Amino acid sequence: xxxxxxxxxxxxxxxxxxxxxxxxxxxxxxxxxxxxxxxxxxxxxxxxxxxxxxxxxxxxxxxxxxxxxxxxxxxxxxxxxxxxxxxxxxxxxxxxxxxxxxxxxxxxxxxxxxxxxxxxxxxxxxxxxxxxxxxxxxxxxxxxxxxxxxxxxxxxxxxxxxxxxxxxxxxxxxxxxxxxxxxxxxxxxxxxxxxxxxxxxxxxxxxxxxxxxxxxxxxxxxxxxxxxxxxxxxxxxxxxxxxxxxxxxxxxxxxxxxxxxxxxxxxxxxxxxxxxxxxxxxxxxxxxxxxxxxxxxxxxxxxxxxxxxxxxxxxxxxxxxxxxxxxxxxxxxxxxxxxxxxxxxxxxxxxxxxxxxxxxxxxxxxxxxxxxxxxxxxxxxxxxxxxxxxxxxxxxxxxxxxxxxxxxxxxxxxxxxxxxxxxxxxxxxxxxxxxxxxxxxxxxxxxxxxxxxxxxxxxxxxxxxxxxxxxxxxxxxxxxxxxxxxx
Numbered sequence: 001x002x003x004x005x006x007x008x009x010x011x012x013x014x015x016x017x018x019x020x021x022x023x024x025x026x027x028x029x030x031x032x033x034x035x036x037x038x039x040x041x042x043x044x045x046x047x048x049x050x051x052x053x054x055x056x057x058x059x060x061x062x063x064x065x066x067x068x069x070x071x072x073x074x075x076x077x078x079x080x081x082x083x084x085x086x087x088x089x090x091x092x093x094x095x096x097x098x099x100x101x102x103x104x105x106x107x108x109x110x111x112x113x114x115x116x117x118x119x120x121x122x123x124x125x126x127x128x129x130x131x132x133x134x135x136x137x138x139x140x141x142x143x144x145x146x147x148x149x150x151x152x153x154x155x156x157x158x159x160x161x162x163x164x165x166x167x168x169x170x171x172x173x174x175x176x177x178x179x180x181x182x183x184x185x186x187x188x189x190x191x192x193x194x195x196x197x198x199x200x201x202x203x204x205x206x207x208x209x210x211x212x213x214x215x216x217x218x219x220x221x222x223x224x225x226x227x228x229x230x231x232x233x234x235x236x237x238x239x240x241x242x243x244x245x246x247x248x249x250x251x252x253x254x255x256x257x258x259x260x261x262x263x264x265x266x267x268x269x270x271x272x273x274x275x276x277x278x279x280x281x282x283x284x285x286x287x288x289x290x291x292x293x294x295x296x297x298x299x300x301x302x303x304x305x306x307x308x309x310x311x312x313x314x315x316x317x318x319x320x321x322x323x324x325x326x327x328x329x330x331x332x333x334x335x336x337x338x339x340x341x342x343x344x345x346x347x348x349x350x351x352x353x354x355x356x357x358x359x360x361x362x363x364x365x366x367x368x369x370x371x372x373x374x375x376x377x378x379x380x381x382x383x384x385x386x387x388x389x390x391x392x393x394x395x396x397x398x399x400x401x402x403x404x405x406x407x408x409x410x411x412x413x414x415x416x417x418x419x420x421x422x423x424x425x426x427x428x429x430x431x432x433x434x435x436x437x438x439x440x441x442x443x444x445x446x447x448x449x450x451x452x453x454x455x456x457x458x459x460x461x462x463x464x465x466x467x468x469x470x471x472x473x474x475x476x477x478x479x480x481x482x483x484x485x486x487x
Contacts, residue, residue, distance in 0.1 A: 002036035003467045009091065011059035012105050020068035024390055024414045024439050024472045027057045027071065034087040034467045041462030044433065044450065045083035046424040048481035050159060051435040051448070052077050053416045054137040054146055055473030057091070060106040063117050068331070068389065070110030072097050073134035073146055073155075075162055076437060076470055078448045080421070081481060085464050087448070090162035092146050092155050096120075096130035135178035136475040140189040141210035142485020149227060151175035151193045159484040170212035174202060178475070179228040179291075183373060184483065190231050190272065192238055196223045196250070203236060205272060216275045218268060222247060225257065230295040230304055231272065232373045237295055237304055240266040240281075243288040243312045259313035261286050267352075269302055269345060282345045284352045288312035290338065293365045296375040300348040305379065305399075307363050308341035308356070334386035338363045340379070340397065358404070362395060368420045368429050369478070378430045378453070380418060390472060391415040394434065396456050405457045407434075409449075412441040419478030420453060430454050433461065435478060439469060446470045 009029040013021075021027065056071025073092035078085055091097060099120065100107050108130035109117040115128025122129040131152030138145050143165065144157040152175050156165040172193065180191035187208025194201045200223055205214035224244045230237045242263035246256045264283040271278050285308075292306035314335035329335055340358040345351075362381035377400050383393040393408040394415070409415050415436045422432040434451040448464040 003032060003034040005030055006033055006088075007031040009059055009101070010104070012061050013058060014061055018066055020389075021058065021066065024441055025068060026469075027059070027471050028074075028468055029059065030468060031090050032088060032467045035084075037085070037087065037467065038465040039085075039462055040465070041460060043083060043085055043462050043464070044080075044423070047080040047421055047433065048082075048424055049421055049479055050077055050079045050139075050481075050484065051419045051421065051437075051476065051478050052137045052139070052144060053437055053473050053476035054134055055471055056132070056134045057471055057473075059091075059097075060100055060104075063106050063109040063113060065110070065112035067111040067328070069134070069149065070112075070130070071132065071134055073132050073148075074473075075137060075144065075146060075157060076473075077144075077159075077162055078435070078437075078464070079160065085448070087464070087466055088162055089470070090157070090164075092133045092157070093164040094131055094133045094153075094155060095167075096132060100130075131175075134474070136180075138180060138182050138189070138477050139479035139483055140180075140182050140206070141187070141208060142483065143210075145180070145189075147176060147178045147180065149178040151177050151195065154180075159479070168210070170206055170210065172202065172204065172212075172215060176204075177226065181229060181231050181372070182369070183231065184370060184480075185373070188272075190229065190236050192218070192226065192229050194224055194226055199276075200224060201226065201238065203238060203270060214273050216270075218270070218279065219276055223250065227290050228292050228306070230292040230306070232295050232297045232302060234271060234297065235269050235295075235302060236272055237292075237302065238268040238270065239289065240268065241288045241312075242286050257313065259286075259288070265289075267304070267343065267345060269347070280345075280347065280350075282343075282350070282352045284343055285354060288336075291364060293340075293379050294367050294372060294376050296373060298344075298375065300346050302345045302347065303375075304343045304345070305357070305365075306341060306343075307338035307365065307381075308354075310337035310339060312336060331389040332387055333361055333363050333384040333389075337361055340365070340381060357399070357402075358395075358397065360395070364391070364417045364475075366418055366420055368422060368432065370422055371429060376429060380420065380434060380453075380456075382415070382417060385414070391417070394418060394436075394451075394456065396453070407451060407456050409438055410440075414439050414441070414472055415449070416473060417476045419476050421450075421478045422480065428454075436476070437466070437470060438463075439472060444469060
């Protein structure tokens, strides 16, 4: 059967005018398998791998106010092999998802509500918050791993079928944050977590055989809100940014985020199997970084690229309830003004140097992960629609020549964080394809779109029409066919 409707979930979600439950963010309840889809252009025959994207996709009406990060996790997968493409999507069967399906209603209040409104205890950094595993997705030890930004449990799925395989056995008590990193050279997964109790952060390593082989505290002065990390051949890079919960209010269980602009940013450089005694701390200009690109070693220096926010705590906009509009403002990249930025940490002198690489508002960057932790040349950043969490295009950077090229998805066409898919037999770092899901609000459909990464401005190589219009989401990844394991 070319397109099979595998499951249609029952839910209690009613029509409403919430901006992140409508339009390009409108959720779906159907799970599909599609083996034959309309293709516009020519599907490349030199691809073997899978493009995976995580999605916030609520099934039930929220308890009180809704924030898009509350939505249930759904993985969308486009598998390329032997000149063919197949698509499927599945909800992540988290403990919270299963419980709410059994109850037929929401049991947990979301990010915008008092956790006391939840009917059940929560996971991760917040009491009463559901771990929806809806933020990030990677492939490690041959399996899909989905994660939650508030330090949830690591959920495994089969990379070919997306069938649930439960919580990974090595997950620590404090969970893991979104954005664990996979080193394709060693097969290791590097991760961190954070909590409201000392030492406030941990760092860990899971080996290629999916065994937790290293887990160490990273002591901080108090609770922090890190979101991403990076690594080089020999080091992991963690952070302590001056954007965190107001300590006095946190003592009253009130989670109010403030940017402490007189405090420096701090970066922890730790050997990949090092302990607290091995950490080197480097200070830098105050900011907050939501996402990093890549890092590498250059002589005595560790070089780190990411997105420096010029206004990490944007002012509220609109006329919503107190606190609500300010929280929603954190979805607007135009307000936070992230800029592509480079830090250089000198291990010999202890000095930090910083450099702005682009003055445009850019975020959600990716690169060819086959060179993760190594010196690299090309980066690909997302352009967002002002006022919205919607991607309208991409920018390719040549970090050596400082040239750049832009892609615009077109009117009312909103993309996903792309993946870089190396061409079979690739001969250079950018020899491959940029893969993304695009939702076209005018045509009322979604597509998987491929661009030649060497010449992205030439437009799509091909467009694969999905069996359903899918909602916008957060993070995505690409994994080569050889990295997949269905055992």
